[in-house]
Amino acid sequence: MSWSESAGLPAPLVVRFGRLGDTLLLQPMLHRLHLRYGQPCDLLAVGAWPRPLYDGQPDVGHVYALQASHRGLLLSPERWRMILALRGMRRRPVYVCEPQPRSLAKIQRLLRLAGIPAAHCCYIEDMPRKPLHEADKLLAFAEVTPAAFVGRVGAAPFVDGAPAIQVAADDMEEARHWLQSQGLDPAGVVLLQPANKRTMRWNGVRAPGDDEKSWPVERWAALARGILEIDSGLRVVVCGATVEADYVRSIVAAAADPRVRSAAGALPLRRLLAVESMAHSMISVDTGPAHLAAAVGCPLVVLFGSLPPAQWCPRSAGGSAVTALGGAGKVRRIDELSVEDVLAAWKSLPLCASTAHMDV
Template sequence: MALPAASPVVIRFGRLGDTVLLAPLLRKLHLRYGAPCRLVSLGECSRTLYGSSEDVAAVHWFASQHGWLWTNPRRLAVALALRGMRGAPFYICEPDVRTRTKVRPMLALAGIPAEQCVFIEDIPLREGEHWIDWLLRFGDLTPEAFAGTPALDPSRHLHAPSLRATPDERADASVWLSAHGVEPTQPLVLLQPANKRTMRWNGVRDAADDDKSWPVEHWAQLARAILQWQPDAHVLLCGCAAEAGYLAAIRAEAGLPRLIAPAGGLPLGLLRGLMERAHSMVSVDTGPAHLAAAVGCPLVVLFGHRWPSMWAPRSAGGSAVTVLGGLPHTPRVDGIGVEEAAQAWWRLPVRAEPALPVAAARRVPAQAAYSAG
């Protein structure tokens, strides 16, 4: 499909959570320019997240930003693909260091004129501002070459991501749940214990070196409390394949037959389908928590050494998001008690029925595994 020359290009080399938080900006730019965006991003998760989005026409991704451009074949291929986008406005959402070392060399190789680009580093983050609101302010900027582009009425764009599951993801989730003995009428509660720093090459990172680490016994106690209060439920430990041993340790500590710890991890598309089906989720501050809110799954988030005012997940559908911990008062997740987390979960409002599938959603050819981030 040929795209209009003004189809915006958005560049962001973030992890899962960063990529989820782009959704309102992508929507805003789609409305401003009258054409869906082209996303240049890090990791196959972006293709899974936005492969069926009406706000994204194409996803250009590569697995790693490390090393020189000329020694990273996939990043080099994406840079060369930018040559076909020379007539577009470019929105670069990267911090200044990565802009200098990673993005500008790609733009130079592609021959993208400076007057077609705007950089988020040129509008500093305000004190207490949420990351999404910063991105939306950035979306008000206009590259010099597109000075005639009208501004967008602020009432028309969203301030929270909405990334519902595709029909195929819903079907895959139903099959998976049936295979694991979860009936359609039984509540499913998700736990996300790991974050991007949990695992090292040689095993689980020392808890003292991870402010988002909640002890294994705390997760086990929380699972017991959930199943005591809702005995017909199943609890699912979410994570990628590399975290399977960590999840198995939680399951062994809990000793509960209704606590599921998948040995092979959960592909991202399947996880999104399960989130849409789930009763609720308890998660550390990490990428899957943002996805849960974007899907409409009621959520409790445990924060460590980060500001919830800047990073708390948002739900476009109005599903509940309860934040525990975080700066300035609780700089480590292990400062949050099991009883506090359990009570916060218990007080979550019951979710509404999931939305119906979006018509003519595009099939994503493959499901990417996810890592928390």
């Protein structure tokens, strides 16, 4: 059976309880499953990001987003509501992309309580372990067929392993208005993303020794000043969530230049996507917003600590430049990278090369 003969099959359900970057890396897989089964996938995920990320995307029908994965099933009314919803999906193929044992156990319990037959489910943990980029591993998983659907669905044509996100026209217009209100020209904005999911603790910024993705505030500030020395017409915008506002403000204060601004708490996900799609470039630690930037074509430098870029480097479907610095085998921590290392990588991005005429 060819992929074009798969009409009439039920829509696949894809399950992943990951962070923002993990959820974005599902996109090529979702596209391949859409082609195989003839209709968009539904997605079961956690957190505040899945809905704004995938609402309106052609490969996703409905997004079910649980608020948190760590709460016990009996303590969570939304879990019971999800079980009831899953009971209506018992004829669906289910693709469980969860690699974390604790989250996987919770997902399996949800599926059992919903009465979804084991023959309708397949698990990425059952795939052969190969040294692949995470998006390629997910694409290979999309070619697996649950036992109940063998012979009813064929293979899909080639799908590129770079996530691609379509930014809505309304979001672009709203982002332009926001940038204008800040006195910013999007083509002259360089975005810095200094924080990752481990940066903040309940009582403030995590100690640098506890976070291998931490780069000192003074280096972020020096990087911002270095960018402005190369091109005084640029503006540096430091991104972050609301909870990271004080940390972001400390970087802006250390830069001591009015051309360096804080956008902490001012970039909800859909605005962030639109701003990234228009921005001059971005420099980021290895975290979700970096993957978003690549997905919408923003030239990007990513700072890696102990993780291997070969597995986790953001990818650009549109061919925009992505440069990875550090990573397994080169450094153990991001703070082993110097300001000069990062600035040189930024200067080498194609959009930056015409202005990269000064030595630093």
